[in-house]
Amino acid sequence: MRWQQRLPQIAFALACLGMLIPHTPASAGSMMARPAVDVALTRNGTLQGQLVDSQGRPLAGRTVAVRQSGRDVARTMTASDGVYRLAPLSPGVYEVVAEGQSRSLRIWTHHAAPPTARPLAILVTGNDPIRAQGYEEPFPPWLVTLGGTAALAGIGIGLAGSHDLETKVKTTTSP
Structure with a gap:
């Protein structure tokens, strides 16, 4: 029964972990087969x-x-x-x-x-990459990852704290 109460927190933690793991994009030439x-x-x-x-x-x-x-x-x-x-x-x-x-x-x-x-x-x-002209990423990828991690950690801490508060309210007895 105890693990069932923790299931939402475990799912949230696994989702956050999945977002933190670096993903390697596939190059068009090596991974994707072109149709005939x-x-x-x-x-x-x-x-x-x-x-x-x-x-x-x-x-x-x-x-x-x-x-x-x-x-x-x-x-x-x-x-x-x-x-x-x-x-x-x-x-x-x-x-x-x-x-x-x-x-x-x-x-x-x-x-x-x-x-x-x-x-x-x-x-x-030829192996010359063909890229769009004049496109620049608005934020470097490391900054986006850092910001997303901080946001997810803040949400996780907030959710964990609210669950503990509910438990404390439920266990409190009236005088």
Whole structure:
């Protein structure tokens, strides 16, 4: 019976502890899988794409490989404008690999492709982070954590004190 009276305090303490434990955000590249992109082949069954860096500049003379089930199906080199063409390919799910980057593609014939299918398979290489311009956090994360901890501790102390007061009032007898 005693532990049941303490259950709200235990739950509150565990909630506070969960907020204090540092959380590591997942990077977009390592933890989150990107969905496959729908790409339509040309009328003659050619996959067309472009290899660009993180700034959008075309990369010429680079090797592009298409894999299916972990095996290379086709390889080619990019032209001066970064464009590559691979023919003939059958419809299916492939992985395009170049410069250490990869992207899953769902390849469709020209006639069966859904309306959202793209005509080009664009692969962006490079590890340059892309960030919004002009954004600054209003408060440093350590200050937000410290303020939140102080607020939670104050609420917890206040709740614990009010519970003790209720117990004292209940046990007090009239003269």
